[in-house]
Amino acid sequence: MPELPEVEVLVRHLSPALRGKTIRTITVRRARVLRPATAHELVRALRGAKFTGVRRRGKYLLFALQRGRKSFMLLGHLGMTGRMFLQPAREPLPKHAAVVLGLGRQNFIYEDTRYFGRLTLDTRVLDSLGPEPLGRKFGLPYFCEEMSRSAQPIKTKLLDQKFAAGIGNIYASEALFLASVPPRRGCKWLRFDQGVRLHRAIRLVLYQAIRYGSTIPLNWRGSGKRDGLFYYGTAPEASGFYEERLLVYDRAGQPCPNCQTLIRRIVQAGRSTYYCPKCQR
């Protein structure tokens, strides 16, 4: 479920829901997600600690905790299939619950089908993240400077978390389409007008996705096969909201919404890219 907009919307829900709650029990069912820490270390650090807030950095969730006078941070990442939500303590745990924090009447659950995500006290990964694409530092001057210094295909660059923290495979394709930029173009060979449009499209795509996620009914737990949240239009709890949300992602063979040319799928750096060969050149 995770790119910057999804994480942002999740954080906005979790922060007020967790603030002030004290962690009484810690159940680790998949120690792998704690890497590099161990279950014992996590239990020792979290027991008795109180949530003071939740923030976001890139695709990471930052849980601010306090015990006594000591403040510290717990860092979460959802990988490809992670979810985080609260549910009544008596309800059965989902099959792939990786970590469960008992908060009294409620459990805070981190579940992750593929266990690619993380929940850990080690925050060092944050040091290597680039600027927030919706933040001040990610201005046109920074953007153009980065473009001029890289020969990488632009699509690959958008996925580089030290270029901008939080853009993922879906919104990379969407932003390039909105800006009419061909995904294989080397950064330094982008024309100025393409750069300006892309810079703007990145912010627009992320901003609109956040706004969209803030207005639809959300099912954090997910209702089944397709993700009940953002990416797919099949979730019953959001039917009617999804039309024309993602313009090119996962639409290979379908007509481009601008020109009816068939959307193409290519592979770059091992990931699918979707684009319109006519609009994006």
Added chain:
DNA sequence: CACCATGTTCCTTG
């Protein structure tokens, strides 16, 4: 059986 999947990290090669 095949291939695909919202992400990151590690390894090898150049």
Added chain:
DNA sequence: CCAAGGAACATGGT
């Protein structure tokens, strides 16, 4: 140092 490519991680959908 950088970049590119591939594999690994692990499970499920089509």
